[in-house]
Each structure stands twice: as C-alpha cells, then as structure tokens.
Amino acid sequence: MTLCLSKKESIQDLEISIFDTIKHIPVQHWNKVVRDKNIYLTLGYLKSIEHSLSFDMVFRYLVFYNAQKIPVSVAVVQFLPFMDKERKDEEQLCTIRRKIKNSFLASSGIQVMSCGSPFSCGENGFMYTEDISEGEAYCNLAKGLIALQKTEKNKNNAPVIVLKDFWPETIAPLSTMKRKGFKDFMIDVNMVMNIHSSWVTFDDYLLSMVTKFRTKAKSAFKKSTELKVLNFQVEHIIAHKLTIERLYKSVVDKSDFNFGALNGDAFVQLKENLHDQFNIQGYFLNQELVGFSSAFIFDDVVDANYVGIDYSVNHSYALYQRMLYDYVDLAIKVKAKELRLGRTAEEIKSTIGAIPVKMMLYIRHQSKIKNTILKPVFGSLTPRTFEQRNPFKADFKNS
16 A cells, blocks of 8 residues: 655655555565664564464554655554553542543553554664655654554554654654654653673673672572573474463563563564574573563664563562573673663662663544643653662763
8 A cells, every 4th residue: 555645744755655464565675774773673573573463463564765766764553452551540540530541541452553662662663764854754754654544444443643662862853743743751761771891791790880789699699599591492482482471471461551462472483583683591490481581682782672470489589680680691792782671670670780761652642632631641651760779880880
C-alpha cells in the first residue's frame, strides 16, 4: 500500500510504502536506512519477532521515499493490546480521575498503535538518513502514523498512537510531534552505565569501587556460588523453551503496564537470526533452570533486555544481583562503551554503577476531546523516585 501525503505544508512531503510482513520489505531499501546501527530495526530482529508473535499482534513496516525515490527513513509499527494494571492508582488518583482514566485504558486493555519496540527501551522504532532534516523526518513520521491509523481503522482499530522511547538529545526535534497533537510524558528512566576504558577484566571493575560496594559485589557472588551459569546456544534455548517462557512471564507480571510478552519461540528465533549479537545465559540451581538473562550487542553497546527469574530463590541466591554483575562482565569482555540496563529496579542498578537517563514518551488519541485531556488523565505517568547510589571511587564516577 502506498500513501501520498498532501502538499499543504511547506515542508517536503515524502511518499510512504507500507508493508504488512517482513517478507515484502525491499531489503536493499531498508538496509540503506538502518545500516546495522540499531539491532532492533534490523531485518534479522524484526523477522524473529514477527515469526514468533504474528498471532498476537499486527505488524506494519513503513519506508519513506523522497522525490528522487530514494529511501530516507523507516519505521516499525505494531497494533497490540495495552493494559494498565493500575497498581498505583489507589494512592495517586481520586475516584473521579480513575474513572476518566478507565475510559482510555479499560482493565481488559485497549488496542494501541505503537511505533517503537514494545520489548525494548530506547529509540527503536524509527530511523532516518542524512538525506533529510530532523524536521522533515519527524513531520513525515507524524503524518504517516496518523494516516496509517485512519487507513487501518476498519481492520485494526487503535484509537491511541504511542511513540516510544526517546533520549534527552532527541526531545528538541520532537517538538514537531507536539504540533501534530502528540502529548509528551516523562517516563521511568533508563539506567545506563559507561564502561571505563581502563576496565580490561571484571577485577578491574571491582577495584574501581569503594570498599562498601566491592564488598557488596563479593557477597552477591558468594551467595550465588551454587548457581551454574551456561551461555545458551540455540539447542539450549529449545530444550528449556517452556521454562524460559514461564520465568519471563513471572517478571512481566510484576510490571505496572503491559504491552504483551514474548513467547519461547521468540528466544529461539532471536538466537538463530542474530547469533552472537544476541547473548542469553541460563542460571541453574541443582540442574534446574531458575533464571535467565539476555542482551543485544551492537554498535559499542550492550543492551540488557529480557530476564526471567524464579522469585522463590531470588533473594537467597542473589540471582538478580548476579545477573547484573554478569552484564557488566559481558560488556567489558566485548569491549562495549555503554551498558544499558533499562527501566525498573533503578536503585539496585545504581549500586553496580548505572546512572539514570531521562526518557520521553509521546501519545496521541484520535479523538480531539480525549487528546486534549490526555495530560491531566495521565499525570500519574511520572518517573519513579529512588535513591541513587555511587559505588565508584572519585576517578571512576560514571557521569
């Protein structure tokens, strides 16, 4: 399907080609824009997700072309259920306000149109080349998403568009989205850790810590001594697929908002398609899988992502703490410059050296009236507060 946007605005309008499956995307056009700069936009990653989850969500892939028919930007969109579990509403919202909120997000969830990966934190839904300006890129993205929402209304009615998640340096050009009716919200921070150039081994990292936090790390390793860690290959993921799915779901169930969950097949597909760029480790206790951690490795970044935890053994064996330290070890081994640990558990992540980075989310409701009151209704979408810790000596502060 091709949409030719109107010529009413002075900014150059781009032609958009929309594809409903990864199989129909012109590979050369897509790769010309993405250039392997973001693993979540590579065809290998997208193929894995679509193959595993096409029964749970609807995918659309957008390629934007300039007047010379050159591809200049791409976007990934999913139509998927969004559920607000309202864990905090009793404390933060009065009865009337909660009723208004429920008109947007019923307890059973509503269908949303999401530009950006529902399974990762960061700018993973849209990319453009130097052939167009930021203003042109985001203006055309906004118009394209709104046009797609209208086009899909009879098949995939999604009254809300969610555009996620943006780093601070991108917030300025996104003023274009606000002019198109998108409302901005500060969401939970992404915990990010710079990997110091002097860290050649994990011991170097430990030596950069003050005594208190180095002792804390050693205590976690002592408590987790009985855990056996295995670097999973495809055959291991297949063998433990159902347990991986169960452990992952136990973590997802604790979240306040739910965009859906991956299934076991997705982990198999990710490893088959991305090979060493997708790292997954299993944690065994008495030969039973009690946890796993995974990360994507690309462009000098280790992006820690999906984890699964058996909470019945988490505290006594320092399972999650061990995973976090193992993420640091992985980042050092692959010579990454940055370790991204995502949202949630901010305080414990700060104890290993991560610092909070503000993130922004944009939402637009197709109803002008409901869009007008998005801000007051979702005023509770504010970052969680936590005590930031600094485990490093003065020369190694991660700032």
